[in-house]
Amino acid sequence: MAIALSLALALPTPSFAAPPNGAVYLDSSQMFQTSSNGRTYICGNLPPWAPGRVVQGYFYGTKKEIKNIDVKLKASRLSSAKRAKLQQTRQTRKAYLSAAKGLCANGSGGGNGGGESNFDSHAMVTATGKAAFQIPSNMQASVNAGLAKWNNTCRGCHVGSAYSLPLKNYPAIRTRIQLSPMLFQIPNEITDQDIADITAAVNY
DSSP states (O other), X not given: OOOOOOOXXXXXXXXXXXXXXXXXXXXGGGEEEEEETTEEEEEEESSSEXXXXXXXXXEEEHHHHHHHHHHHHTOSOOOHHHHHHHHHHHHHHHHHHHHHHHXXXXXXXXXXXXXXXXXXXXSBBOHHHHHHHTOOTTSOOBHHHHHHHIIIIITTTSOSOGGGOSOOSHHHHHHHTTSTTTOOOTTTTSOHHHHHHHHHHHHO
C-alpha cells in the first residue's frame, strides 16, 4: 500500500536532495502501514516485507539505515557529540526494527501489501495515503479533482496519463512546478489544494 518543500526557488534548474543511501522507490502496492500499542509502523516489500520509513518519497529500510549508521560510527574523525547522537539514533532504530519486524511479516498486510488503503471508495486519499504521498494531514486530496486539473492544466505539455509523472510526492511536485519551464505561481495560478489533488491523481 502506498505509503510521502515548500520552497520558492529562483534557480534555473531544480535541485533536489538525494535520498539516503539504500533507499528505494516503492509504489502503493509495495507498502502498508500497521499499528501496535499506539505506535504506527511502515512496512515495505524490499522483498521480503521489512520495517522502514519514508524519506523524500523513498522507502528507507531500517536494517539499511542501521548499517549506514554503523559505517558512520567507524569514521575516525567523529566528535564525541556526533558519535553520541549517532549511537542514540542507532538504538532508536534497533528498537523500531525489533518491534516492527513481526508486524511487517505477519501484520495487516499479510505479506501481500494489505493494510489500510491509500484511497477510499470515493477516490479520496486516506490518512495512510497522505503519509505515503507526503500530503499535509490537514488537507483533503481527491483523485477526480486531480484528474480534472491535470487534463485542464498539465496534459497539454505532459505526454501520457497523470500516473506517468515521475514525481510522486506533494513536496517534490510543489517545488518542481515553480521552476522552469512551468513557473507556476502559488496561489495565483495554482493552489496548494490543486497540488494535493494532482498528487492524488499521479498515485492512483
